[in-house]
Amino acid sequence: MSTATITVQVKSVTxxxxxxxxxxxxxxxxxxxxxxxxxxxxxLKLPKAMSxxxxxxxxxxxxxxxxxxxxxxxxxxxxxxxxxxxxRAGDTLxxxxxxxxxxxxxxxxxxxxxxxxxxxxPIWCMVQRLVELKRSWExxxxxxxxxxxxxLEPIAALQAAHPGRVVLNFDxxxxxxxxxxxxxxxxxxxxxxxxxxxxxxxxxxFEQATQQRPRDHVHVEYFSARExxxxxxxxxxxxxxxxVSIFVKDGESILDAxxxxxIDAPFSCAEGVCGTCEMRVLExxxxxxxxxxxxxxxxANKSMMICCSGSKSETLVLDA
Numbered sequence: 303m304s305t306a307t308i309t310v311q312v313k314s315v316t317x318x319x320x321x322x323x324x325x326x327x328x329x330x331x332x333x334x335x336x337x338x339x340x341x342x343x344x345x346l347k348l349p350k351a352m353s354x355x356x357x358x359x360x361x362x363x364x365x366x367x368x369x370x371x372x373x374x375x376x377x378x379x380x381x382x383x384x385x386x387x388x389x390r391a392g393d394t395l396x397x398x399x400x401x402x403x404x405x406x407x408x409x410x411x412x413x414x415x416x417x418x419x420x421x422x423x424p425i426w427c428m429v430q431r432l433v434e435l436k437r438s439w440e441x442x443x444x445x446x447x448x449x450x451x452x453x454l455e456p457i458a459a460l461q462a463a464h465p466g467r468v469v470l471n472f473d474x475x476x477x478x479x480x481x482x483x484x485x486x487x488x489x490x491x492x493x494x495x496x497x498x499x500x501x502x503x504x505x506x507x508f509e510q511a512t513q514q515r516p517r518d519h520v521h522v523e524y525f526s527a528r529e530x531x532x533x534x535x536x537x538x539x540x541x542x543x544x545x546v547s548i549f550v551k552d553g554e555s556i557l558d559a560x561x562x563x564x565i566d567a568p569f570s571c572a573e574g575v576c577g578t579c580e581m582r583v584l585e586x587x588x589x590x591x592x593x594x595x596x597x598x599x600x601x602a603n604k605s606m607m608i609c610c611s612g613s614k615s616e617t618l619v620l621d622a
Contacts, residue, residue: 307347307396308335313367314391318452319445321374322420323386324359326367330394334365338400340431341424341523344368345570345578346385347396353569354381355576357423357523358400359453361430368397371452373420398570403577403594404523406431410495412438416486416508418500419445422452424523425499429460444471444481444500487511497521502528517597524593527573531555532589532612540619541565542584556608556618567608567622574610581608586618 310327318324329335343357360369374386389395406428407413413432417425422443432439441460445451451470461468472478481504490496496519498508505522512520535552539559550559557579560567570578574592582605590600592607599605608620 307398309394310335310368310397312389312391312393312395315389318371319454320447320450321386322371322450322452323374324369324371324452325385325389326369327395327397328367335368336399337365338362338368339402340406340428341404342400342402342427343404343424343576344370344400345398345576346370346381347398348381348384350380352381352384353571353578354385355570355578357404357427359423359426361434362427363434368400371420371423373452398578401577404497404499404521406497407495407521408432408435408437410437410493410519412491412494413440414486414490414494414496415439415441416481416483416496416498416500416504417441417443418481418504419450420452421498421500421504421523421525422457423499425497426453426457428497429457433460433464440467440469442469442471442481442486444473444504446474447472448475483507483511487515493519495519495521499523499525502526524575527575527591527610528593529574529591529610531574531610532591534612535559537613537615538617539613540585540617541622542619543622550613555610556612560608565622569609572609574607577607579607579609580605582621584619584621587614588612588618589614 309330311330313326313328316324340362343355345353345355347353356370358368359371372382372385375382404424415425533553535550537550539548548559548563557569568578570576577594583603588606589612591610
């Protein structure tokens with residue numbers, strides 16, 4: 303059940319904005335890295351069994367490197383602090399192959415991309431892809447100040463090259479104010495695809511503004527959980543392939559129970575936002591608490607995130 307990893311070397315560390323650096327990662331043994339698509343992320347395996355997910359920001363056609371951007375979070379549990387304070391050019395580390403829970407619909411007639419702060423990381427990759435494909439798009443990017451806006455220089459150049467498509471907003475500078483999400487959404491054509499990534503407050507406002515839009519035209523990516531994990535326990539998880547039954551006790555997650563029983567279940571964020579721990583459901587009724595599955599996927603009950611979701615049935619059979 304372990305996820306294969308790739309050994310990469312930090313080629314360079316680049317200052318992008320206040321408390322934000324980008325890190326260029328290249329394969330340690332040379333050659334090419336696995337392909338990825340705009341919106342994808344990788345997991346970095348860090349000391350003390352930490353694993354953190356970061357979006358890829360470089361063009362998806364590049365196979366010789368991955369580039370991530372990391373904000374030094376003042377409330378860091380250790381991940382971003384280690385990366386900013388300890389990771390240096392020349393260091394090696396293990397990463398997972400790319401996964402994509404926030405995929406770009408490349409054939410959309412028009413794409414509206416809305417960003418707050420470090421939420422630019424998956425969106426910047428999307429914008430570069432849309433430019434490459436010569437598709438119709440618009441970007442609304444908000445940060446506290448110019449000094450805190452990552453990739454400001456290339457995005458400003460894009461703004462100059464595509465007048466009217468890029469709107470930059472600085473909340474704390476003179477005349478600054480929050481993005482008017484309701485107005486942005488209202489102006490978008492009925493068949494437009496809308497994307498949003500950033501702080502929880504921005505995402506919640508975006509979801510409220512897009513309630514009347516077709517669900518498959520609205521795309522969000524959360525960096526943190528919106529719901530508390532299901533830790534009520536009191537049910538049994540059956541791993542069909544392994545022929546193992548594990549009782550999940552009160553106060554623990556399915557992931558906790560499996561790892562406590564010696565099962566090497568893959569995980570990263572432990573909050574239901576990255577998708578690393580996803581497992582297929584063969585029988586039973588999951589109690590979904592993740593931010594990865596769509597409403598339709600939750601209703602289908604074909605898969606679940608075991609780090610945060612529980613069970614509404616006495617027995618849950620997983621394809622593992």
